[in-house]
Amino acid sequence: xxxxxxxxxxxxxxxxxxxxxxxxxxxxxxxxxxxxxxxxxxxxxxxxxxxxxxxxxxxxxxxxxxxxxxxxxxxxxxxxxxxxxxxxxxxxxxxxxxxxxxxxxxxxxxxxxxxxxxx
Amino acid sequence: xxxxxxxxxxxxxxxxxxxxxxxxxxxxxxxxxxxxxxxxxxxxxxxxxxxxxxxxxxxxxxxxxxxxxxxxxxxxxxxxxxxxxxxxxxxxxxxxxxxxxxxxxxxxxxxxxxxxxxxxxxxxxxxxxxxxxxxxxxxxxxxxxxxxxxxxxxxxxxxxxxxxxxxxxxxxxxxxxxxxxxxxxxxxxxxxxxxxxxxxxxxxxxxxxxxxxxxxxxxxxxxxxxxxxxxxxxxxxxxxxxxxxxxxxxxxxxxxxxxxxxxxxxxxxxxxxxxxxxxxxxxxxxxxxxxxxxxxxxxxxxxxxxxxxxxxxxxxxxxxxxxxxxxxxxxxxxxxxxxxxxxxxxxxxxxxxxxxxxxxxxxxxxxxxxxxxxxxxxxxxxxxxxxxxxxxxxxxxxxxxxxxxxxxxxxxxxxxxxxxxxxxxxxxxxxxxxxxxxxxxxxxxxxxxxxxxxxxxxxxxxxxxxxxxxxxxxxxxxxxxxxxxxxxxxxxxxxxxx
Numbered sequence: 001x002x003x004x005x006x007x008x009x010x011x012x013x014x015x016x017x018x019x020x021x022x023x024x025x026x027x028x029x030x031x032x033x034x035x036x037x038x039x040x041x042x043x044x045x046x047x048x049x050x051x052x053x054x055x056x057x058x059x060x061x062x063x064x065x066x067x068x069x070x071x072x073x074x075x076x077x078x079x080x081x082x083x084x085x086x087x088x089x090x091x092x093x094x095x096x097x098x099x100x101x102x103x104x105x106x107x108x109x110x111x112x113x114x115x116x117x118x119x
Numbered sequence: 120x121x122x123x124x125x126x127x128x129x130x131x132x133x134x135x136x137x138x139x140x141x142x143x144x145x146x147x148x149x150x151x152x153x154x155x156x157x158x159x160x161x162x163x164x165x166x167x168x169x170x171x172x173x174x175x176x177x178x179x180x181x182x183x184x185x186x187x188x189x190x191x192x193x194x195x196x197x198x199x200x201x202x203x204x205x206x207x208x209x210x211x212x213x214x215x216x217x218x219x220x221x222x223x224x225x226x227x228x229x230x231x232x233x234x235x236x237x238x239x240x241x242x243x244x245x246x247x248x249x250x251x252x253x254x255x256x257x258x259x260x261x262x263x264x265x266x267x268x269x270x271x272x273x274x275x276x277x278x279x280x281x282x283x284x285x286x287x288x289x290x291x292x293x294x295x296x297x298x299x300x301x302x303x304x305x306x307x308x309x310x311x312x313x314x315x316x317x318x319x320x321x322x323x324x325x326x327x328x329x330x331x332x333x334x335x336x337x338x339x340x341x342x343x344x345x346x347x348x349x350x351x352x353x354x355x356x357x358x359x360x361x362x363x364x365x366x367x368x369x370x371x372x373x374x375x376x377x378x379x380x381x382x383x384x385x386x387x388x389x390x391x392x393x394x395x396x397x398x399x400x401x402x403x404x405x406x407x408x409x410x411x412x413x414x415x416x417x418x419x420x421x422x423x424x425x426x427x428x429x430x431x432x433x434x435x436x437x438x439x440x441x442x443x444x445x446x447x448x449x450x451x452x453x454x455x456x457x458x459x460x461x462x463x464x465x466x467x468x469x470x471x472x473x474x475x476x477x478x479x480x481x482x483x484x485x486x487x488x489x490x491x492x493x494x495x496x497x498x499x500x501x502x503x504x505x506x507x508x509x510x511x512x513x514x515x516x517x518x519x520x521x522x523x524x525x526x527x528x529x530x531x532x533x534x535x536x537x538x539x540x541x542x543x544x545x546x547x548x549x550x551x552x553x554x555x556x557x558x559x560x561x562x563x564x565x566x567x568x569x570x571x572x573x574x575x576x577x578x579x580x581x582x583x584x585x586x587x588x589x590x591x592x593x594x595x596x597x598x599x600x601x602x603x604x605x606x607x608x609x610x611x612x613x614x615x616x617x
Binding site: 022023025026029030033034035036037038040041042043044045046047048049050051052053054055056057058059060061062063064065066067068069070076078079080082083084085086087088089090091092093094095096097098099100101102103104105106107108 | 141145148150151155157158162164165168169172173175188191192195197199203209212220226229230232233373374377380381387388389391392393395396398399401403404405406408409499504505506507509514522
């Protein structure tokens with residue numbers, strides 16, 4: 001009977017050594033990604049602060065990937081409702097975020113051409 | 120194809136490609152010429168990740184209701200996102216960014232919550248002893264276990280962190296949205312105000328979070344209530360944290376919430392053991408933190424000071440009585456400008472509120488047509504979010520080469536004939552140079568060094584710092600009391616008549 005419960009454990013279980021080693025790998029990935037992020041963004045000119053923020057915002061919608069697997073896997077009813085909400089909100093964030101950033105940057109582009117015309 | 124799982128080389132390869140594209144996209148987003156391409160690369164990265172995930176889910180097919188849920192959520196979200204992105208006016212950008220931030224945080228919170236519900240469901244399906252408690256095989260053998268011993272502390276800690284950060288991001292962003300959209304009045308609370316309550320909320324939330332993982336052995340039903348309590352408490356905490364923060368500190372708050380939305384996704388990556396979420400979330404977290412730091416430095420305040428102290432308006436503001444203020448008219452502004460060879464425009468939040476960017480650009484074009492040099496001096500915290508003024512001026516087709524940062528242009532005011540301050544106040548307050556002032560040490564634009572300063576402002580009311588601005592009393596300062604757009608519009612038409 002306990003075997004049943006074991007079989008149903010999600011991948012995140014510590015019952016095998018997978019989770020312990022994932023913590024270490026995950027922390028490595030986290031630290032390196034933070035470092036890359038800091039290096040890349042320190043140099044961004046103030047003109048781009050708003051588009052950067054709204055673009056980054058859209059990227060944080062990556063949680064959509066998690067939301068998708070949520071609604072699909074062997075989730076109880078409550079989990080699926082939460083999953084559906086998560087998918088909807090994350091998609092708004094992703095689609096809206098990238099589109100509005102593109103719209104904003106389009107204006108920056110046209111101002112660049114304006115400069116050339118003026119010269 | 121039923122055999123493709125998360126661990127398949129195809130999927131992991133796609134996730135790696137996606138992570139690299141995100142990094143490439145963010146690096147391109149940091150340069151003016153390649154920014155638009157960078158944003159599109161990041162969008163492509165997202166598409167790759169979503170398609171790869173959908174391929175994995177394909178293995179789960181045969182459950183039509185699930186596909187309806189997935190497709191329905193994506194379709195609904197896409198339509199709403201599309202409409203919001205298309206419809207929003209550029210002046211409403213800060214609100215929209217705040218709103219999207221909140222949704223991202225909410226999604227991360229919901230995913231972690233759903234994972235906890237799933238874990239709880241599995242837990243509750245186990246056999247029960249005579250006392251009604253569930254007996255399962257945990258880390259330490261057979262017995263009544265809690266979530267942490269059943270699924271490992273990493274899973275539980277990451278999940279409650281996702282809920283904490285995600286919920287604070289959600290409710291905090293909604294409050295920020297309300298303030299930016301003018302729907303929530305910034306009613307300043309008393310000196311103690313809401314902050315001790317926040318400390319209590321945080322402590323309680325941490326205690327409840329600990330209980331979710333480490334208490335309720337064998338009792339998944341009570342654990343459920345602890346999860347609901349955690350969600351409720353952390354949502355309240357987000358409200359409590361942002362409500363007392365003033366409008367002009369919004370650039371810091373939005374940057375910080377931006378960072379949180381990334382960190383929430385990152386934490387969810389630990390819940391799902393998904394490296395892609397960790398990479399993308401960290402990039403956003405880092406970007407938000409750096410913007411936060413830049414905004415704090417531009418106000419010469421620490422993050423703790425912005426979050427927990429607010430500005431002490433009474434400290435060194437002195438009396439708010441003004442003497443010797445010279446008032447002027449749009450006609451006089453036009454005349455002053457007529458004789459000018461060099462002009463610097465200093466935009467502030469008032470320009471955004473009045474939507475005066477197009478009129479300002481019109482005036483600048485007129486001046487340039489007469490051989491006058493026109494430049495814009497942009498203070499890092501002018502407006503309500505980082506880069507707010509740059510976006511508005513870009514919308515009005517002001518070439519970004521005319522926009523100068525504080526350090527670049529501050530030495531040039533003394534060689535400038537006329538400086539027009541449009542709806543800005545504290546960013547050009549000489550009190551920053553006085554020790555003991557509330558804004559002492561804040562980098563400011565030395566507008567008073569130019570031959571004439573015209574300040575377009577509706578009244579003599581103080582800025583966010585709540586202190587007097589002696590600039591208005593200077594001999595070379597003229598006050599034009601009007602709405603920014605109306606004033607500049609009138610000056611443009613007067614200019615045409617000259």
